[in-house]
Amino acid sequence: MNLSKRAQRLEPSVTLSSAAKANELKAQGVDVLNLSLGQPDFVTPKNIQQAAIQSIENGKASFYVASAGIPELKKAIIQRTKEDFGFEYQMNEVVVSEGAKFALYTLFQVLLDAGDEVIVPSPYWVSYSEQIKLAEGVPVFLEAKESNGFKTTVADLEQVRTDKTKLLVINSPSNPTGALYTQEELEAIGEWAVQHDVHIIADEIYGKLVYNGNRFVSFIELSDEIRRQCFVVNGVSKAYSMTGWRIGYILGNKEVIKAIADLNSQSISNCAAVSQYAAVEALAGPQDSVEEMRRTFEERLNRVYPQVAALPGVSLEKPPSAFYLYPNVRETLTMCGYENVTDFVNDLLTEAHVAVVTGEGFGTSDHIRLSYAADIETIERGVERIKNFIDKKR
Ligand code: PLP
Numbered sequence: 001m002n003l004s005k006r007a008q009r010l011e012p013s014v015t016l017s018s019a020a021k022a023n024e025l026k027a028q029g030v031d032v033l034n035l036s037l038g039q040p041d042f043v044t045p046k047n048i049q050q051a052a053i054q055s056i057e058n059g060k061a062s063f064y065v066a067s068a069g070i071p072e073l074k075k076a077i078i079q080r081t082k083e084d085f086g087f088e089y090q091m092n093e094v095v096v097s098e099g100a101k102f103a104l105y106t107l108f109q110v111l112l113d114a115g116d117e118v119i120v121p122s123p124y125w126v127s128y129s130e131q132i133k134l135a136e137g138v139p140v141f142l143e144a145k146e147s148n149g150f151k152t153t154v155a156d157l158e159q160v161r162t163d164k165t166k167l168l169v170i171n172s173p174s175n176p177t178g179a180l181y182t183q184e185e186l187e188a189i190g191e192w193a194v195q196h197d198v199h200i201i202a203d204e205i206y207g208k209l210v211y212n213g214n215r216f217v218s219f220i221e222l223s224d225e226i227r228r229q230c231f232v233v234n235g236v237s238k239a240y241s242m243t244g245w246r247i248g249y250i251l252g253n254k255e256v257i258k259a260i261a262d263l264n265s266q267s268i269s270n271c272a273a274v275s276q277y278a279a280v281e282a283l284a285g286p287q288d289s290v291e292e293m294r295r296t297f298e299e300r301l302n303r304v305y306p307q308v309a310a311l312p313g314v315s316l317e318k319p320p321s322a323f324y325l326y327p328n329v330r331e332t333l334t335m336c337g338y339e340n341v342t343d344f345v346n347d348l349l350t351e352a353h354v355a356v357v358t359g360e361g362f363g364t365s366d367h368i369r370l371s372y373a374a375d376i377e378t379i380e381r382g383v384e385r386i387k388n389f390i391d392k393k394r
Contacts, residue, residue: 014361022355033382040241045289051281061274068261069096100235100248112137121152122363150177173206178319190226208239214320245275330366336393352389
C-alpha cells in the first residue's frame with residue numbers, strides 16, 4: 001500500500017516513542033526508571049473527577065455538543081483568563097480543542113498556505129515542525145542561544161524574517177528547556193511582530209508551572225495591539241494533571257476561531273463532552289490543587305537540579321519553569337566516546353535502564369531532556385544511574 005507523500009514525510013513523536021521504548025522494556029520485567037515523561041504524574045484532582053462523573057450520570061455527556069466547545073466551558077475559559085491576565089475575551093474569540101496539540105494543528109491548518117514560513121525558535125517542542133509541514137508550511141528554525149537562556153531576541157528574528165514569514169511560535173514556559181520570557185522580552189518580540197505583521201502563536205500550556213519566585217507573563221497581558229497579533233494556546237493538561245482528558249483551547253481573532261470551529265466540525269465534531277464538563281470544574285472550581293502540584297514540582301526541581309548539574313561533563317543553568325531539565329552533555333559525550341547524543345540516550349536505556357529523551361528530537365545535538373514529572377525517589381535513582389553509567393564509560 002502506498003502511503004501519501006504527506007504521510008511518508010511524517011516523523012513519529014520522539015517523546016512518545018521514547019516512552020514507548022521504556023514501557024516495552026518494563027513489560028519485559030526490566031526495572032526502568034522513566035525520566036522521559038511529558039506529563040504530570042498526579043491523578044486528576046477529585047473535584048474534577050466528580051464533575052465528569054456527574055455529567056455522565058445526568059446524561060449531559062451522552063450527546064454531541066457544539067464544535068467550538070460547550071458554552072459553560074467557553075465561559076470558564078474566559079473567566080479564568082480574565083482572573084489570571086486581566087483581559088476579557090468574547091465568546092466568539094475562544095474555541096475548545098482536542099488538547100493544546102490539536103489546537104496548534106488546527107491553527108497551522110487554517111493559517112498557512114503552501115510555502116508560508118513559520119519561525120520556530122530552537123530547541124522547540126517536537127510537534128511544531130511536523131504540524132507546520134502537514135499544513136504545507138515551512139518551519140524556519142532559529143537557534144535560541146543557550147547563552148541567552150534558550151530565548152530568542154528581535155535581533156535573532158530579524159536574521160530570518162522574509163516576506164514569506166507569516167507566523168512565529170513562542171513557547172514560554174518552554175518544553176524542553178524550561179525557559180521563561182520576561183515581560184520586556186515578550187514586549188520587544190510583540191512589537192516586532194506588530195511592525196512586520198507576523199502573527200504569534202503563543203503556546204502557554206506550562207504557564208502555571210513557574211518556580212522560585214519567577215513570574216509567568218502571558219502575551220494577553222501586553223498591549224491591545226500585541227494581543228491582537230497573537231493566538232494564545234492553553235489547556236488543562238499540565239496545570240490540572242489532565243493529559244488523558246484531551247482539552248485545550250485557543251484565544252484570538254474571531255474569524256480564525258470560527259474557521260477552527262468549522263474544521264473541528266468536519267474532523268472531530270466536538271471534544272468529548274465528559275472531558276469538557278470536567279474542564280469546567282478545573283478552570284472554574286477551587287484552584288488549590290494547582291498550587292499544590294506546582295509546589296511539588298518546585299521542591300523536586302530544587303532537589304535534583306544540583307545533582308544533575310554535578311554530573312560529569314554536564315553544563316546546566318537552573319530553569320525557572322515547566323518540568324524539564326535540558327542539560328548540555330557535549331563534554332560528557334566526548335568523555336564517554338560518543339559522537340552522537342541519540343546513541344548515548346539509547347545505551348542509557350538499554351544498559352542503565354534510565355529513559356531520557358534525546359535533544360535531537362528538539363532540534364539540538366548536545367542535549368538530553370530529563371523530566372522531573374516523576375516521584376522524587378525515581379528521579380534521584382535515575383540520576384544516580386546516569387552518574388554510574390558515565391563513570392563506567394569514561
Ligand atoms: N505544547 C507543548 C509545549 C507541550 O509540551 C505539550 C505537551 O507535551 C502540548 C503543547 C500539548 O498538550 P496537550 O496535552 O494539551 O495536547
